Amino acid sequence: MIRIFNLFFIIFFLLSSKAYSLIEIDITRGNLDPLPIAVSPLFQDDNSKRNSINELKIENVGSEISLVVENNLKISGLFNPLSKEAFLQKPDIAHLKPRFEDWALIKAQALITGKVTIEDKKLKVEFRLWDILAGREMMALAFTTVPGNWRRVGHIISDKVYERLTGEKGYFDTRIIYVSEEGPKTARVKKLAIMDQDGFNTKYLTLGNELVLTPRFNPTSQMVTYLSYFKNLPRVYLLDIETGTQEVVGDFPGMTFAPRFSPDGKKIIMSFAKDGNSDIYTMDLENRIVERITNHPSIDTSPSYSPDSQFITFNSDRSGFQQIYVMKSDGSNVKRISFGKGLYGTPVWSPRGDLIAFTKLHKGKFYIGVMRTDGSGERLLTENYYQEAPSWSPNGRVLIFYRETKSNDKGEGFSAKLWSIDLTGYNERQVQTEMDASDPSWSSLLSN
Amino acid sequence: MNFSKSFRNTFLVILLSLIVSACATKKTTTTVEGQMQGDVYTGTDTVKYLADGVPDRVFFATNESILTTKSRDTLRKQANWLRENSSINVVVEGHADERGTREYNLALGERRANAAKDYLITYGISADRISVISYGKERPVDSGSNPLSWSKNRRSVTVKAN
16 A cells, blocks of 8 residues: 655665664553653754755754654653753764763663754755664664655654564554534534644644534545534545545435444444434445444444454444444354443454453443453553543554543533553553544554 | 341331431432432423423433333323424434443434434324434533433434424
């Protein structure tokens, strides 16, 4: 699959050292001892500084990129970026040859250095990752892109560093699509919004004239599926976020909702409600063929494919209450997998395939949790007054969800915010949005 | 032996009645001056009228779409009025409270709206005259986060479509 964005990038390896290194990070358990890392500002010469001001209205884009990297590494919870004030070596010299003993003195175990040039409306960035304890280079990369993409360069560097040090793909060069909210609870205005994973570059995709809910990214392209109440007919829509074109999905004589893409991006799976009964359907986006997957008088909703497309997890109240089920993707072999106390909803299959994240309601509290795909090993990650709708980071290490606060009797004090938490249950933090926010969905990595 | 047994029974009866009355007291405090029965709203705070004496909405218990005796009474009034006003079509809106996941609540709202619609049909109103729409938890009438507010929001509302 070709991503349009890749055309702007020429990524080449300067050097690739796969030699044994002393640093590695175990991300399979809560990391209470994040790795001390020094992110040296990327060096920029005077000529490039002038071009940077002309092109971007930013004096030192090298420093700005290093701040993007530093922030990403910090919010991952796995790294502890050290204060730049303690750095003893100048950025340009460190990039050529770090004085490892100086960096070791400030307790850095890894060091990122780099150099930025802007010439002929092109941004060239090279960076190196150094292992301080072993006293050697671990990785070196260079990129060329248009200057406007400088934040993305920071995200890509972060992904490369994360991957080199943890052994797993990163999740920084990604975007979040969500519902931006404002106004009183009884007349909430909702718009589709999209932003970079770190909360920058927010764009609003709808004007708020009609209610919109539950946007979800296509894992393979810049398409989004969501629910819109356009003309008071709640239907699943497909939106191309590059071109802005949108269309209703299928021709159903009633409400369609709870859409998600199949892992190959070629189908939409969703619920269709008719005569008080909701069942699960798919529509093939190429040949428009609609298939009915469940046929049961109970509510069947919130479907989500396994990454190999062989199975579907969904939410049903066929037992009398909301529970989580798994079936084969043709609708056969339906099995209930949630058996704990309370109600379970919003199952969503991990991109790694081994876990299902969910929302649980028990004794007036809402939990975000994970269980294995056979329902065993249930683990609750966070408890709150109200929270739901987890969405996985593309590497399956972090969940983003939304949380609402309790109102007083006059309806005051209500808010809706995005939060993220590691699969380990550690590193819970609010994700900044311009307004109130709900229904987040994490994109795939924009570049690989 | 007999004495002690009957004493014990009397004691149990007293204890039980204390518990029951404690529960009863607790219930009246949480139901706020009789505005709720179980957890179904029975007050009139948010109710509007389709016509004189014809309330526009009925209320549901948590996670339920079963019509209560009072709901059926209200819907019969709506059916009578719709029979007398045969040129009027209606939309039945289904709603849920905020204590559920968004997607399930959309389905639940649809189920509630259809429960009301089906009852109107059994009183002779043509299905063609009644459309339904679910708003899930998206359009509460009461923005509080307490059992009474939630009970007002678990509703179906019959609205004139023309």
